[in-house]
Amino acid sequence: MSLKIYNTLTKKIEKFIPINDDQVNLYTCGPTVYDYAHIGNFRTFLFEDLLKRWLIHLGYNVRHIMNITDVDDKTIQKSIQQKKTLFFITEKYTKAFLRDLSWLNILPADHFPKATDYIDQMIKLIKDLIKKDMAYIDQGGSVYFRIKSSPKYGLLANLKIENHQKSKRVLNDEYSKESINDFALWKAYKEEDGDIYWDSPWGKGRPGWHIECSAMSMAELGCHFDLHCGGVDNIFPHHENEIAQSEGATGKKFVNYWMHSEFLLVDGGKMSKSIGNIFKIKELKELNFSAESIRYQLLSAHYRTKVNFSKLKKNENDRVVQRFLSFYNLLKINNADLIENTILPDEYLKFKEKMNNDLDAPQALGVFFVWMKKTTNEIINKKISKEKMGSAWSFLIVFNSVFGFIDTEEALIPDEISSILKMRDKARDEKNWLYADILRGELLTLGWIVEDTEQGQRVSKKK
């Protein structure tokens, strides 16, 4: 019972076999730091998080690299527009990105290399490609990759370059390239670039976007590694070009498995600035979305299907997250966490089977819901053994280590709140229901929800 994943390269579900035993080298395309990342970006990052967490659960030792693209057309444009240095812009958005990742409870990569720290490696790669006649320098000092030299080009994206529709933009771009499909490895300095340039054997300029990922991934993970992920829109041209230039330069196979997550739609359509449906984490926080609720909404669909994000789904997701939390609390109240039992219930095997089948989260969640309901029933009817209680706790912990739907951190109760709680407890003892209800209302206006349980009052922060 081992992990099987869909490989974009072969278009098949394949058994996942790492190059070195239990070591998995994973590269995920990170953000271009010219703006705050939006919910669509995070769909991909959450998929990658689920993959990584599942690999870790299976016992693999995962080395995860996520790059930060801190020099490209958009970052330069932004820095000129805002009259700030490139570094100022990229630092600002890199920090914001890392904050958002952490808020969403996405496990951080082992390393977040910045493109500008790997210019030497990029130059080296380009030199190798020129030496092999797979790249050429134009009159302006830009370097292009010669697609003709890469017979396998188009395999990942399943595209034949002869069939490319010639868009206006492409034609405009076609200044001194041998073929319109050739892509830039190095872009010669232009007036507009201001003081943003690096020296190279071909004159000053800056790297193309695709070579950045090749250089960083190979520098950190070696020329040949296990997994490379991104969104479907990265398949072409970005990943196709990475393969061409990396395999061209090294003469070796670049990556064994390519995985891509589908797009996120917002209210049934593509995100676009004109519709104004691009949500940033900050805005979602203002709408009172919790990280768990967003995780559930984006992870409960299979990663290779389009998932629809909607503000209207918030209540539904909050409710599900609440159910998980209630179950967690139910087990805790029954001291399940104190029972030493690491044996997992039979349902775990089914859950594992589903997850091992190309991360079939919807099916796995179905299994979990059925088990959760059954177990809750057994607990409230007191028909559960101590061993089973312990194994329920173990399964729940495994589940949460993979999905992260339960916020296990107890909110700190301020003194003001706990003194109201004490008063309410007294009122309830005296059966002064009117006063108890007034206090409950008061707590709610202060943002705390109080519930009366068999074990007494339980407060939680309103989300």
Place this chain on the structure above:
RNA sequence: GGCGUCGUACCCAAGUGGUUUAAGGGACCAGUUUGCAAAACUGUCAUUCGCCGGUUCGAAUCCGGCCGACGCCUCCA
């Protein structure tokens, strides 16, 4: 023009030709519980899978056609 995806209940969403007379979640409604709530639990909720044909003993699943939605085809996760 080329390549590809999808259409399953009020909504979301699994379904890998026969242990599926279609998982799971949400909403609704009814009930249990509760001082009242909340939460939780129980029950109800698609004879049917966009439409029409075909293959098969058997199709949501395979094939063909049609209708509808969508993605990629040079820098957007």
